[in-house]
Amino acid sequence: MIKTTSLNVELGDRSYPIYIGEGLLQKKNCLDQHIKGKQVLIVTNETIAPLYLDNLIAILANDQTVKILVLPDGEKYKNLESIDKIYDALLENNFNRTATLIALGGGVIGDMVGFAAATYQRGVNFIQVPTTLLSQVDSSVGGKTGVNHRLGKNMIGAFYQPECVLIDVNVLETLEDRELSAGIAEVIKYGAICDNDFFDWLEINMSKLLGREKSALKFAIKTSCEKKAEVVEKDERESGIRATLNFGHTFGHAIEASMGYGIWLHGEGVAVGMCMAASLSNKLGTLTEQESNRITGLCEKAKLPIKKPGQMNEVDFMKYMRVDKKNTSDKIKFILLNGIGVAYITDDVSTKMLSNTINGV
Amino acid sequence: MIKTTSLNVELGDRSYPIYIGEGLLQKKNCLDQHIKGKQVLIVTNETIAPLYLDNLIAILANDQTVKILVLPDGEKYKNLESIDKIYDALLENNFNRTATLIALGGGVIGDMVGFAAATYQRGVNFIQVPTTLLSQVDSSVGGKTGVNHRLGKNMIGAFYQPECVLIDVNVLETLEDRELSAGIAEVIKYGAICDNDFFDWLEINMSKLLGREKSALKFAIKTSCEKKAEVVEKDERESGIRATLNFGHTFGHAIEASMGYGIWLHGEGVAVGMCMAASLSNKLGTLTEQESNRITGLCEKAKLPIKKPGQMNEVDFMKYMRVDKKNTSDKIKFILLNGIGVAYITDDVSTKMLSNTINGV
Numbered sequence: 001m002i003k004t005t006s007l008n009v010e011l012g013d014r015s016y017p018i019y020i021g022e023g024l025l026q027k028k029n030c031l032d033q034h035i036k037g038k039q040v041l042i043v044t045n046e047t048i049a050p051l052y053l054d055n056l057i058a059i060l061a062n063d064q065t066v067k068i069l070v071l072p073d074g075e076k077y078k079n080l081e082s083i084d085k086i087y088d089a090l091l092e093n094n095f096n097r098t099a100t101l102i103a104l105g106g107g108v109i110g111d112m113v114g115f116a117a118a119t120y121q122r123g124v125n126f127i128q129v130p131t132t133l134l135s136q137v138d139s140s141v142g143g144k145t146g147v148n149h150r151l152g153k154n155m156i157g158a159f160y161q162p163e164c165v166l167i168d169v170n171v172l173e174t175l176e177d178r179e180l181s182a183g184i185a186e187v188i189k190y191g192a193i194c195d196n197d198f199f200d201w202l203e204i205n206m207s208k209l210l211g212r213e214k215s216a217l218k219f220a221i222k223t224s225c226e227k228k229a230e231v232v233e234k235d236e237r238e239s240g241i242r243a244t245l246n247f248g249h250t251f252g253h254a255i256e257a258s259m260g261y262g263i264w265l266h267g268e269g270v271a272v273g274m275c276m277a278a279s280l281s282n283k284l285g286t287l288t289e290q291e292s293n294r295i296t297g298l299c300e301k302a303k304l305p306i307k308k309p310g311q312m313n314e315v316d317f318m319k320y321m322r323v324d325k326k327n328t329s330d331k332i333k334f335i336l337l338n339g340i341g342v343a344y345i346t347d348d349v350s351t352k353m354l355s356n357t358i359n360g361v
Numbered sequence: 362m363i364k365t366t367s368l369n370v371e372l373g374d375r376s377y378p379i380y381i382g383e384g385l386l387q388k389k390n391c392l393d394q395h396i397k398g399k400q401v402l403i404v405t406n407e408t409i410a411p412l413y414l415d416n417l418i419a420i421l422a423n424d425q426t427v428k429i430l431v432l433p434d435g436e437k438y439k440n441l442e443s444i445d446k447i448y449d450a451l452l453e454n455n456f457n458r459t460a461t462l463i464a465l466g467g468g469v470i471g472d473m474v475g476f477a478a479a480t481y482q483r484g485v486n487f488i489q490v491p492t493t494l495l496s497q498v499d500s501s502v503g504g505k506t507g508v509n510h511r512l513g514k515n516m517i518g519a520f521y522q523p524e525c526v527l528i529d530v531n532v533l534e535t536l537e538d539r540e541l542s543a544g545i546a547e548v549i550k551y552g553a554i555c556d557n558d559f560f561d562w563l564e565i566n567m568s569k570l571l572g573r574e575k576s577a578l579k580f581a582i583k584t585s586c587e588k589k590a591e592v593v594e595k596d597e598r599e600s601g602i603r604a605t606l607n608f609g610h611t612f613g614h615a616i617e618a619s620m621g622y623g624i625w626l627h628g629e630g631v632a633v634g635m636c637m638a639a640s641l642s643n644k645l646g647t648l649t650e651q652e653s654n655r656i657t658g659l660c661e662k663a664k665l666p667i668k669k670p671g672q673m674n675e676v677d678f679m680k681y682m683r684v685d686k687k688n689t690s691d692k693i694k695f696i697l698l699n700g701i702g703v704a705y706i707t708d709d710v711s712t713k714m715l716s717n718t719i720n721g722v
Contacts, residue, residue, distance in 0.1 A: 037689070080441060091512040091684065098689045119480070121686045122507065122518045123598070146483065151452040157483045158519065237484070323452065325482045328398070328459045 494544025
């Protein structure tokens, strides 16, 4: 008996369930109701394919035509060329509008498969089977899909919701330590921006997460997905509150892009970015020094970096932060904290204060 | 005083007006209300730029930052590489989510700019300024955007509606005869699938359209846009009736793709495709021989091709028709006629009958 927790993302006719449990990739036919046609393309990467591809194929209905595309692993392959490979696989197999794409992998695979699904024949169904903690708690939920451009991260994309998200926490057993910590960065983010109690819980239970205790992981994943779903339900297309989910990402994206995608993991950039945003909040007087230290401390406990890369200076940060998607004028938008658990958006930050923040972290 | 007819495409919060008139590209500020930010990228092609680009720039508000991208002209450039050039132009100029893209050109430009707008930063606004009859009566209305893939036409794309469509019939003065006829093919299509009276009118007034009489052109454009808007309002994402707009396109796309995009114009392929669909309808007993001849006759009157390319055989047609987006199983879907003015969708066509049709036209 496999126990499944499920929660729903409520978006009218684009609503979908998130299933969370141990061993879901052993549960025959659990995806059947979300696959309307007879054509399935599973897209995964070279790291995940040997681990979980057979399991996924085995739980699909026997009358499906199942094709496989294995892409190279890594953020540097998150580009239009990889999307073109997905189109090729679909077209070479004569896949039609009733086809379903399944993303088996981390955030890179999920974002790309979602975008390919959004744009193949003007839209086909897709399912997320996230295999990293980061994609389980963040990127697989909410419908942001897309790829990077040499001039900026996630600059090409679409809002496109999956049919369902299947989260098997057992897959985290094979996740590298560094990837686990990177996922925890996004978990910390939810505590920081909207749930003080969850932040407290994380401070107490961080060692359990790092020790991969299933019940702690399930609680952290479920809480994170709930927080994300609440925000996405209020603001699917990010005209307001959804931007708060970008806490730590303004600085973080600059680190990722400047260092070259994949050198720093997304969650690692976000961790340093959260420390910077906390420091900036403190300078603006909306976060105490003690609270700012709690954020840095929790990231450190999660074995995440808390200092910017040595080779990056202010100019490097500014170059990338100027092209952030949140900006709607020449000013850079920041997500900052009004105490732990309360986020706000501002573009009213002086150059000097920004400079001090970047140089100070 | 420039007289403007306007009609609305009613799609809830995605509704937008179509403006039709003589000299609209001389009407200062007529687009202002549809441009929300201060960043405008006009995308056009090498043929249209010298003719109308200055006019378009001149009618925009003086406080806009206006950037220009001129792409090479032709269907063979309707691919992801051209889309990437649009992304480059947007990112190199630091264009943000409040940017507006304006498509100044025919269907190729309109489809590509729409797709770039749908996918840049997960969606920015765009405006259609169609400069060919074909794009005025068909592709600029309804939100189908996208590019071709080497394995099939319009296989990559999105449904994405513009903020408005600006149709200045004066631009048709510079349109090549062959392009004018190609546009008339889509006009004939509306008569054939849903308006018997309009079909009669076209039989009587074809010489006026070919003679570029403004009032005849305006009537034909307005009627075509109305017909298209009606269908799109009922079925924006083509789950049913919208497919009837593909009358003639199943065979037509095969001709275009097989000959190499741009060798045959889209409307030329559609014309032969309509003759084939009429012939097939006749074979199935839903269209009299006389009615089928009226369709062929009207295409001929419009100086459109009515016979398939000599070098194409049945195998060539089948290869491309199998990957048609309308198909949802192994069977090919056809849009056929139940008398002039009434279309229906079927996949119940025997191989023999299809073979006879292809070989007979």
